[in-house]
Every structure is written in structure tokens, then in C-alpha cells.
Amino acid sequence: MYTQLETESHFDGKLQIAFLNQPETYNSLNKLLLTELKNFVNECNQKETVRCIAISGRGKAFCSGQNLKDAMSLGNPEDDKVIQKIVTDYYNPLVEVMYNSKKPVVSLVNGPAVGAGAMLALICDICLATESSYFSQAFVNIGLIPDTGGTFWLPKLLGRQQANYLAFTGKKLSAVEAKQMGLIADVFENENFLVNAIGILEQISNQPTKAIALTKKAFNESYDNNLSQQLELEGILQQEAAESEDFREGVFAFLEKRKPKYRGK
Numbered sequence: 001m002y003t004q005l006e007t008e009s010h011f012d013g014k015l016q017i018a019f020l021n022q023p024e025t026y027n028s029l030n031k032l033l034l035t036e037l038k039n040f041v042n043e044c045n046q047k048e049t050v051r052c053i054a055i056s057g058r059g060k061a062f063c064s065g066q067n068l069k070d071a072m073s074l075g076n077p078e079d080d081k082v083i084q085k086i087v088t089d090y091y092n093p094l095v096e097v098m099y100n101s102k103k104p105v106v107s108l109v110n111g112p113a114v115g116a117g118a119m120l121a122l123i124c125d126i127c128l129a130t131e132s133s134y135f136s137q138a139f140v141n142i143g144l145i146p147d148t149g150g151t152f153w154l155p156k157l158l159g160r161q162q163a164n165y166l167a168f169t170g171k172k173l174s175a176v177e178a179k180q181m182g183l184i185a186d187v188f189e190n191e192n193f194l195v196n197a198i199g200i201l202e203q204i205s206n207q208p209t210k211a212i213a214l215t216k217k218a219f220n221e222s223y224d225n226n227l228s229q230q231l232e233l234e235g236i237l238q239q240e241a242a243e244s245e246d247f248r249e250g251v252f253a254f255l256e257k258r259k260p261k262y263r264g265k
Helices: 031-046 068-072 082-100 116-122 138-142 150-158 160-169 175-180 190-205 209-222 227-242 245-255
Strands: 005-010 015-020 052-057 105-109 126-130 134-136 172-174 186-188
Touching (some): 005 031, 005 190, 015 031, 015 190, 031 082, 052 190, 105 116, 105 190, 116 126, 116 134, 116 150, 126 175, 126 190, 134 175, 150 160, 172 175, 175 186, 186 190, 209 227
Parallel strands (some): 015 052, 052 105
Antiparallel strands (some): 005 015, 134 172
16 A cells, blocks of 8 residues: 555554655655655544554654655756745645644654654654654755744744754754753653553543544644634634533543543544
8 A cells, every 4th residue: 555654553443653664765755755644644534443643764763854866856956946846746735734634643753853854753743752863954954944844833832043043053953852942742762662652642542532633723723813812712612522422421431430431523
């Protein structure tokens, strides 16, 4: 089904993991891989049984960024606007799909995440990383700007000064530093990474998925709303959440003093 990805299914299909599976190029991004990853997220969103999506990498790296040989294969970059075409046709659709995903998307960063690879990890709803991994906005090293949502998310996550610092220098940021700055959610020792990450993914996979999707929608829209608009949106989305099966299950479980069994509906 996929030639650039390797997929795994866990917890009766509730968790789906896509591994970037091009270790010989440190999982560099090419047109086919970007298309397959977009399709994978889309397909997971369409399956009612899927409750959580994860992205990781095979081999020593999470993702080394754009495969430059693949980029140049489209034609002369000076004549054909080849870079703009790649961003518009391959990166932007993937970013949109992940941003609008109604299933939580979690990145499991198992090694270096560089350039577009760093942003692929950071645009996920939650980013978990190994202690030895690092992130680098290496675009500047080849005379480019942060893409893959970089100019949208970095200032929001870090503030203007730190976003500029990382983008202007391409500094390698350790996973520990990234967590301290609020850029990623958590860091685990290499040897315990998979156990800890799977434990978190299992918890998310068993949560009320619709409530998570509505929370994500509210957070995303908060960047453009004023307080009054956001409060109004909260009321609308809270009502939608209250009409879900999972809300009723949560209330009954609380009253009956038992652990809720959410179905993601």
C-alpha cells in the first residue's frame, strides 16, 4: 500500500502509527513520501475506529528535511518556480490535513529533526522526543525560509525573539532545550522512549476523541478570535461535546464511580 512509509496498528486499531521508512536518506522528504503521509492521515480520519495518529521515523533520524535531489528533479529552480511548486503542491496540503485532523496527531521524534523535518514534528498536536534527538531550523543554511508551517507556528510557540533566533541561525536545539522552551511536550531517555510514548498514545487512544477534536478546533481558532468571540465559540463547541455519547458515558461513569469506557463518538 505504501512504499515510503511503514505502518503499525495498536490497541484494536485505535492507534495508527506511520514510520517514515527511508533510513538510507535519514527519512528525507520527497514528493511521494509527502503524498503518502497526507493520504495516511486522511485515511485515519475517515476510519471511525481510529482514535489517535502517530508519526515517527525508522533508523537513526526522525527526518532530515527535504530531499534536495528530489526537489531539483522537477526542473530548473530559477525558471520553473520549482520550490514554490513543491511547497504549494506537497507540503501545504499535508500541513492543512494535519492541522484540520479530527484525530489527535502525535510525533514521536526518535532522532534528528531538521528543516522541514523539524516542522513536521512540531506541527503535530503533541511532540514527544528522545533525549538524544534535536531540532534545527536549517532552512537558512541553504538560503531558504522556514516552511511546513514554520512561519505560522514558530512565533506563536516561542515568541518573536526566539523564533527569529532559531530561524536566522539554524541552531541545533536539543530535545531537553526544546521542552524547556515549550516547543515540544515531553522528553524521555532513549531506552525508555518507546514504552513511555506508547503509554501516552494508549491513554489518548482511549480518551473521548470528539472532545479532543473540539478542543483542538477551539485552540486553533483562538489565534484569530478576541475574547468575546472565543467565549462564544466555547459555548457552541461545549454544547456539541455535551451531545456526544462520550459525554453521557463520562457522566454515568462518574455517578456510578467506575472508569469510563469511551467510544470516541
